Amino acid sequence: MAGALSRPGLLYHMNIELLSQYLVAGLTYGTIYAIVAIGFNIIYNATGIINFAQGEFVMLGGMIAVSLHHIMPLPAAILAAVLMAMIIGALIEIIFIRWLVSPSVLRMIIITIGISIFIREAALHIWGESVRALPYFTGTEVTVISIGDVHISPQVLWVTGTSAVMVALLTFFFSYTLLGKQMRACAANRDAARLCGISTANMVTLSFVLSAGIGALAGCVVSPITYVQYDSGTGLAIKGFTVAILGGLGNSTAAIAAGLVLGILESFSVWVLPTAFKDVVSISILLLILFVRPSGIFGSVEASRLKEF
Amino acid sequence: MTILEVRDLNKRFGGLQAVGDVSFSVQQGSIKALIGPNGAGKTTLFNLLSGMLPPDSGTIRFINDDVQRLQPYQVAALGMSRTFQHIRLFPHMTALENIMIGRHMHSKAGFIAGMLSLPWTRKEEKTVRERSLDIMAFLGIADFADTEATSLAYGQQRILELGRALACEPKLLLLDEPAAGLNMRETAEMAKLISRIRDTGITVLLVEHDMSLVMNISDEIVVLSYGQKIADDKPLAIQKNPEVIKVYLGEEE
Amino acid sequence: MVRSRYIPVALFAFSIIAVQLLTALTDRAQFLTQLTMTGYYSLVIIGLCMLIGYAGQISLGHAGFFAIGGYASAFLTTYNLAPHKEKPVISIFAKTGLLLNVQDLYGGDTLVFNPWLACIAAVAVTVLIAYVIGGPVLKLKGHYLAMATLGFGTIVYKVVLGTSFFGAADGLSDIPGFRLLPGLEVSGKTSIRIQNYYISWGMVLLGMLLLTNLINSRVGRALRSIHSAEDAANAMGINTGRYKLNIFVLSAVFAALGGVFLTHYNGGIGPSEASIMKSVRYVAIVAIGGMANLWGALSMGIILNFLSLRGYFGSYDDAVFGVILILIMLFAPEGLLRREVFRGAKKWLSGRGKAEGQKA
Numbered sequence: 001m002a003g004a005l006s007r008p009g010l011l012y013h014m015n016i017e018l019l020s021q022y023l024v025a026g027l028t029y030g031t032i033y034a035i036v037a038i039g040f041n042i043i044y045n046a047t048g049i050i051n052f053a054q055g056e057f058v059m060l061g062g063m064i065a066v067s068l069h070h071i072m073p074l075p076a077a078i079l080a081a082v083l084m085a086m087i088i089g090a091l092i093e094i095i096f097i098r099w100l101v102s103p104s105v106l107r108m109i110i111i112t113i114g115i116s117i118f119i120r121e122a123a124l125h126i127w128g129e130s131v132r133a134l135p136y137f138t139g140t141e142v143t144v145i146s147i148g149d150v151h152i153s154p155q156v157l158w159v160t161g162t163s164a165v166m167v168a169l170l171t172f173f174f175s176y177t178l179l180g181k182q183m184r185a186c187a188a189n190r191d192a193a194r195l196c197g198i199s200t201a202n203m204v205t206l207s208f209v210l211s212a213g214i215g216a217l218a219g220c221v222v223s224p225i226t227y228v229q230y231d232s233g234t235g236l237a238i239k240g241f242t243v244a245i246l247g248g249l250g251n252s253t254a255a256i257a258a259g260l261v262l263g264i265l266e267s268f269s270v271w272v273l274p275t276a277f278k279d280v281v282s283i284s285i286l287l288l289i290l291f292v293r294p295s296g297i298f299g300s301v302e303a304s305r306l307k308e309f
Numbered sequence: 310m311t312i313l314e315v316r317d318l319n320k321r322f323g324g325l326q327a328v329g330d331v332s333f334s335v336q337q338g339s340i341k342a343l344i345g346p347n348g349a350g351k352t353t354l355f356n357l358l359s360g361m362l363p364p365d366s367g368t369i370r371f372i373n374d375d376v377q378r379l380q381p382y383q384v385a386a387l388g389m390s391r392t393f394q395h396i397r398l399f400p401h402m403t404a405l406e407n408i409m410i411g412r413h414m415h416s417k418a419g420f421i422a423g424m425l426s427l428p429w430t431r432k433e434e435k436t437v438r439e440r441s442l443d444i445m446a447f448l449g450i451a452d453f454a455d456t457e458a459t460s461l462a463y464g465q466q467r468i469l470e471l472g473r474a475l476a477c478e479p480k481l482l483l484l485d486e487p488a489a490g491l492n493m494r495e496t497a498e499m500a501k502l503i504s505r506i507r508d509t510g511i512t513v514l515l516v517e518h519d520m521s522l523v524m525n526i527s528d529e530i531v532v533l534s535y536g537q538k539i540a541d542d543k544p545l546a547i548q549k550n551p552e553v554i555k556v557y558l559g560e561e562e
Numbered sequence: 563m564v565r566s567r568y569i570p571v572a573l574f575a576f577s578i579i580a581v582q583l584l585t586a587l588t589d590r591a592q593f594l595t596q597l598t599m600t601g602y603y604s605l606v607i608i609g610l611c612m613l614i615g616y617a618g619q620i621s622l623g624h625a626g627f628f629a630i631g632g633y634a635s636a637f638l639t640t641y642n643l644a645p646h647k648e649k650p651v652i653s654i655f656a657k658t659g660l661l662l663n664v665q666d667l668y669g670g671d672t673l674v675f676n677p678w679l680a681c682i683a684a685v686a687v688t689v690l691i692a693y694v695i696g697g698p699v700l701k702l703k704g705h706y707l708a709m710a711t712l713g714f715g716t717i718v719y720k721v722v723l724g725t726s727f728f729g730a731a732d733g734l735s736d737i738p739g740f741r742l743l744p745g746l747e748v749s750g751k752t753s754i755r756i757q758n759y760y761i762s763w764g765m766v767l768l769g770m771l772l773l774t775n776l777i778n779s780r781v782g783r784a785l786r787s788i789h790s791a792e793d794a795a796n797a798m799g800i801n802t803g804r805y806k807l808n809i810f811v812l813s814a815v816f817a818a819l820g821g822v823f824l825t826h827y828n829g830g831i832g833p834s835e836a837s838i839m840k841s842v843r844y845v846a847i848v849a850i851g852g853m854a855n856l857w858g859a860l861s862m863g864i865i866l867n868f869l870s871l872r873g874y875f876g877s878y879d880d881a882v883f884g885v886i887l888i889l890i891m892l893f894a895p896e897g898l899l900r901r902e903v904f905r906g907a908k909k910w911l912s913g914r915g916k917a918e919g920q921k922a
Contacts, residue, residue, distance in 0.1 A: 050705040050709075096888070096892065100892070103895075104895070105704040105705065106620055106704070106708075107891050107895045109620070109704070109705060109708045110620075110845070110849065110887055110891045111887075111888055111891045111892065113622070113842060113884075113887065114846075114884050114885070114887035114888035114891065115888060116884075117839070117842065117880060117881070117883070117884030117887070118881065118884050118885060118888065120880075120884075121878070121880055121881035121884060122881075124877075125877070125878075125881075234838065238709070238712065238713065238716065241709055245706075245709075274724060276720065276723065276724025276725075277720065277721075277724055279716070279720050280717050280720050280721065280724075283713040283716055283717050283720075284717070286709065286710075286713050287698075287699075287710060287713050287714070287717075290698075290699075290702055290706050290709070290710050291698040291699075291701075294702065294706055359797060361793065361796075361797070380796070380801075381793070381796040381797045382796050382797075382798075382799050382800055382801045382802070385796075385797055385798060385799035386799050390797070390798070390799075391797055393794065397791050397793065397794040398791070398794075399786070399787045399790040399791050399794065399795075400790050400791070401786070401790055401854075402783075402786060402787065402790065406783060406786075409783060410783060410784070410787045410795070410798050410800075411798055413780065413783075413784055413798055413799055413800055414798075414799035416780050417780075418779055418780040418781065419781065420776065420781055420808055420812065422779075423775060423776045423779030423780060423781040423782065424772040424773070424775050424776045424779075425772070425775065426775040426779070430779060430780070433780070434779070434780065437780070473798065477798060477799060
């Protein structure tokens with residue numbers, strides 16, 4: 001499929017059905033990118049670290065759930081997978097991160113990259129190179145819900161619905177629960193938080209647990225549509241990072257909008273570029289943002305300068 | 310001859326006016342001191358002068374050029390060099406190498422010449438090395454040439470950083486709290502050193518809290534408070550200035 | 563006048579010859595193949611070591627430059643211009659030897675670029691891309707710089723993977739040998755195996771010589787000052803932006819040359835040479851070698867790449883480098899072969915010598 005440029009007639013035949021398909025695909029992927037970005041932001045806000053292994057949590061969620069589904073019903077498999085991912089997230093923090101004393105940014109970047117490779121290779125050896133997917137939660141891959149000319153799979157609703165619920169729960173958690181407020185305090189000023197008796201070390205672990213959990217759940221819910229493979233994580237990490245930067249690093253509300261924007265742009269790019277270049281589009285957007293406005297569309301330029309890099 | 314002319318310089322950080330409409334000038338061959346309580350904007354002013362910060366408005370005229378929009382390396386190339394309030398030597402490099410960096414602008418060997426190690430570059434390196442050793446001898450720290458810079462005693466590090474700035478062969482030397490952390494004897498020696506430097510023809514602008522040093526060697530003093538200039542005069546007049554006394558109420562004169 | 567900095571270079575030259583003779587004596591001449599390949603990978607590593615260790619800039623996309631060099635040269639030396647040979651530019655090029663007449667697999671006549679010209683073009687393209695990318699990228703710091711270089715490497719990977727011009731997933735093959743001089747050719751032919759070993763390691767030797775000179779020169783000093791305190795370096799009149807860019811381009815050229823030569827030696831190149839895993843591997847080797855230790859990076863690169871090429875790591879190849887990276891960064895972030903370790907060893911040895919001298 002060489003793209004629409006080689007078939008000029010197609011340009012004139014873009015109709016509602018095609019448009020809506022691209023849109024829906026964009027929204028679906030965009031939602032996942034946004035969840036990955038929120039995961040980045042949670043850890044970044046608590047620690048100042050960019051966790052390059054973020055994408056691996058999504059991959060692990062899907063892969064573990066698929067394996068567990070062989071021995072337990074779907075909801076239980078998903079729940080167990082998410083819990084296991086959260087435990088892995090906690091273990092990563094405790095084993096690799098907790099005991100480091102003021103590590104440099106460069107060191108942290110390389111460590112998390114190493115962790116991401118380690119998880120990837122472990123996944124390769126456990127599950128091989130094959131692609132896997134959970135079954136569609138409701139119906140099959142041919143079930144559609146039709147609204148006029150627009151046909152969408154119910155799984156799309158599962159993706160957006162689950163993500164919306166996760167975002168709502170996170171917002172509630174950070175705004176109204178004591179633990180959430182403690183995490184925000186820790187993110188705003190770690191020393192002051194410690195002086196108030198908040199265990200900052202536990203807050204850091206909690207941030208990893210939360211990021212892993214939402215990533216894993218996203219991985220489960222999107223796997224019927226996109227399939228997962230041992231190396232699905234890296235691409236997601238780059239795109240999730242792009243979204244996080246686009247919205248302003250640390251700003252999860254903006255990440256949602258930014259995720260949808262990236263998903264839609266990427267989706268529509270298939271219209272003019274060969275599909276093989278879909279990833280090139282999102283990376284080019286990343287580079288563009290980094291060169292022009294690294295504080296993101298919604299971030300404040302001064303605030304981004306103040307963060308130590 | 311006026312070597313530095315600062316006019317209506319402004320710099321604001323969010324809600325704080327760090328430097329507000331500051332104007333003064335420095336005469337060539339003199340020693341001018343910049344004093345004021347903590348937070349008065351002195352280091353910010355230095356950062357503006359040396360190009361590390363862009364001003365919001367105002368001009369900085371150095372000899373014949375307007376330098377307020379230049380990068381630090383361009384300002385240095387014009388003949389202004391500086392030291393830092395918190396010593397910024399190059400760790401993992403010897404004292405001699407730190408001084409040799411100061412000679413960077415006065416040597417030429419580039420990438421290609423460096424990789425090929427051409428004969429003229431070797432000669433140039435030798436010259437740079439000798440000149441740097443001379444500077445260290447002038448400052449009395451030649452014995453530490455091959456010691457790692459940050460393992461020197463604090464007072465020696467201050468002198469080393471001064472040497473590095475001198476190696477640039479500046480016309481104007483900005484010294485940011487050269488006596489900070491030095492004891493009385495070391496401070497007196499620093500004062501003598503700065504005078505000797507001025508005697509070689511280099512103009513000195515210094516920020517300092519130690520009043521004995523300031524009053525002893527300065528030809529003129531500028532006083533800042535909350536980013537505003539409140540006085541600009543000879544040392545004796547500054548000591549009698551009521552505004553200055555008010556700002557320093559409770560501190561030693 | 564023997565300068566101490568050239569002693570390791572001389573030892574290195576000696577070892578190169580010694581290893582080759584050893585393989586001949588022990589009838590292990592087949593090792594020469596992997597050793598030759600290791601040499602070309604070493605070019606990438608020493609260039610990267612300058613960038614990361616001396617200028618302090620991380621690059622997680624350097625395999626991209628290796629691939630640009632390799633693919634450019636591969637493409638130009640295999641793309642058949644014979645259908646266009648009537649056009650004036652093409653025929654002039656052909657007459658002056660810039661284009662060569664090569665027999666393809668089916669005995670037909672093809673017109674392709676002279677490998678020398680292809681090599682120069684590949685390096686030129688690399689320099690251009692490195693300058694264009696490096697300018698904005700090097701203004702970034704920390705995470706942003708790492709991600710930008712990672713993104714660059716990934717773009718190169720996706721482009722060569724997805725373009726049929728570049729052979730897509732299969733890459734380009736049947737790359738002709740590179741005749742450097744009459745009698746000296748870079749190619750995988752077993753008959754000239756020894757010659758190719760020396761070409762490869764000769765280039766590495768030359769590279770080490772040039773870089774050792776650079777480190778000990780005015781530029782090397784400036785780079786180290788930029789790495790340790792960039793603001794102060796700037797205040798001393800060093801145009802830090804331009805220096806960082808130049809060292810970035812230099813390291814890219816080293817990588818590209820490695821790519822060009824290895825492609826001719828292997829007779830082909832595939833998209834995996836541009837992958838993130840390769841880039842990470844290069845960074846891991848520089849890290850374990852000591853960040854700012856050129857000889858450390860070289861020796862670690864030789865050992866690890868050779869073992870990897872011989873298949874000692876099996877299917878855990880990528881995992882090994884990932885684990886190395888983690889362990890080094892956790893426990894020895896300055897790298898294993900730190901200069902301090904060597905200085906300490908030297909001091910200890912000379913202290914013992916003194917004591918013994920006193921006893922006697």
